[in-house]
Structures are given as C-alpha cells and as structure tokens.
Amino acid sequence: MARPPREVVRFYSRVGRLFEVWGRVVDSRARARVQELCAGADGEAVLEVGVGTGSQLVGLACANPSGRTVGVDLADGMINESRRRLSAAGIANAEVLRAGACDLPFVDDSFDLVCSIYVLDILPWDDIRRALTEFRRVLRPGGRLVLCHVTPGERRRHRIGDRLYGSGLPLTGNCRGIRLTSLLKEYGFEQVIREYGAQLLMPSEIVSARAPVRG
Ligand SMILES: C[S@@+](CC[C@H](N)C(=O)[O-])C[C@H]1O[C@@H](n2cnc3c(N)ncnc32)[C@H](O)[C@@H]1O
Numbered sequence: 001m002a003r004p005p006r007e008v009v010r011f012y013s014r015v016g017r018l019f020e021v022w023g024r025v026v027d028s029r030a031r032a033r034v035q036e037l038c039a040g041a042d043g044e045a046v047l048e049v050g051v052g053t054g055s056q057l058v059g060l061a062c063a064n065p066s067g068r069t070v071g072v073d074l075a076d077g078m079i080n081e082s083r084r085r086l087s088a089a090g091i092a093n094a095e096v097l098r099a100g101a102c103d104l105p106f107v108d109d110s111f112d113l114v115c116s117i118y119v120l121d122i123l124p125w126d127d128i129r130r131a132l133t134e135f136r137r138v139l140r141p142g143g144r145l146v147l148c149h150v151t152p153g154e155r156r157r158h159r160i161g162d163r164l165y166g167s168g169l170p171l172t173g174n175c176r177g178i179r180l181t182s183l184l185k186e187y188g189f190e191q192v193i194r195e196y197g198a199q200l201l202m203p204s205e206i207v208s209a210r211a212p213v214r215g
Helices: 005-015 017-038 055-062 076-088 125-138 156-165 181-186
Strands: 045-049 068-073 094-098 111-117 139-150 190-199 202-210
Touching: 005 076, 017 055, 017 111, 017 139, 017 190, 017 202, 045 055, 045 125, 055 068, 055 076, 055 094, 055 111, 068 076, 076 094, 111 125, 125 139, 125 181, 156 202, 181 190, 181 202
Parallel strands: 045 068, 045 111, 068 094, 111 139
Antiparallel strands: 139 202, 190 202
C-alpha cells in the first residue's frame, strides 16, 4: 500500500546516501543513459526535480559550466546532502532549493531542460499530473524534458520487480511502475521517445520529449 507523500518525503530525509548505494545496484545503466540524453549546449538553464543526494545534479552542473543549474527537493536530508556534494565538487553555478514538483517557484518559460529521475514513480497520479503541468509551464517552448522512473516489467523476469516495488517495502522507496508516454502526449509534449531497460529486478522507462511550441 502506498504511503502518503509527506511520509515518503520523511523517509527520504532519513535514508540519505543509503538510498544512493541501493540505487546504484539497480539503476546505474538508466542513470548513465539519462546523463547522455540531458547533454546539451553549455549555457543552458537546467532544472532537476527531486535531486535526492545530488549525484545527477553534479553531473548536470559540470556539463553546463556557463549556464544555470537548479535542483529542488522536499526532503531536508536530501537537500543538505546535495548542497554538501555541490560544494565538495567546487561547483558554484548550481543551487538546491526546497520546493516540490507540483508547485515550482519559477516563472513560465524559465528552463531549457527539465529532468527528473525516480521521482514521479513515488507520487500519486494527481500529483504526477500537477508535476507535468508545472514541467510544461517552466520549460520554454521546445525545451527538453527527460524523465526516468520505475515502469511495469515487460518481460516475465522483470515482473518480480513489480511485486517488490509495489509492496511499499522500505528499500524500494515506495515507488511503483508507471508509464508516462500517453500522458505526456495528452499534455501536449512533442517528439515523445520512450526507452525501456531493466537492471536486476528493476525495469525503468526513460522518456524524452519537447515542450509544446505555443502558437
Ligand atoms: C527515489 S528518490 C530519487 C532521488 C534522485 N532523483 C535520484 O535518482 O537519486 C526521490 C526523491 O524525490 C524527492 N521527492 C519526493 N516527493 C517530491 C516532490 N513532490 N517534489 C520534489 N521532490 C520530491 C524525495 O525527497 C527524494 O529525494
């Protein structure tokens, strides 16, 4: 049974880097692919939603030395850890704010790239819809969206993960498999491309898309 969003955020505040160690076992390939898809021109405005311990954020900021890279999260433990990590890496052009996916504190059309990995799969569907509305709002027309999350297994052996990840066991971080391509199209995102892969028990969906060009 899924736990309420506030409880989930408390959980992430407590687990900090422990979560990262577990994650590396089941999602390192997906993370590497996300970094490839996020690679863009230096000088962009980049937002990561739900930064966790900040490993992805450091990669995004390093690839964007003349740009602006911003991360948000709701869990104080994760915010502190990601700030510590940016500072340890000597990165000055990135910051982490306390904010949620459904209520982003940025004006319209602020970002060239929004990315969020293993976050939407822990949100209730109403919040996923709110988050996609926010991602579309803060992206400039034609801006890039890159998402990665746990998805239902497409091969028999990957479905063991569905049961594990749907169980709400603490190690699984309360996520469950979701598919987002249809929803993205419903929200007007264009050039929606889906990639599927699984590592050990965990099937992931990576989706890239472009924000609608408003006419
Ligand atoms: C599974 S972790 C993923 C962290 C990071 N993206 C990664 O892959 O390492 C989920 C993160 O989303 C954060 N989170 C949960 N609900 C959120 C929300 N509504 N808005 C922003 N972040 C949220 C949690 O605090 C946690 O840091």
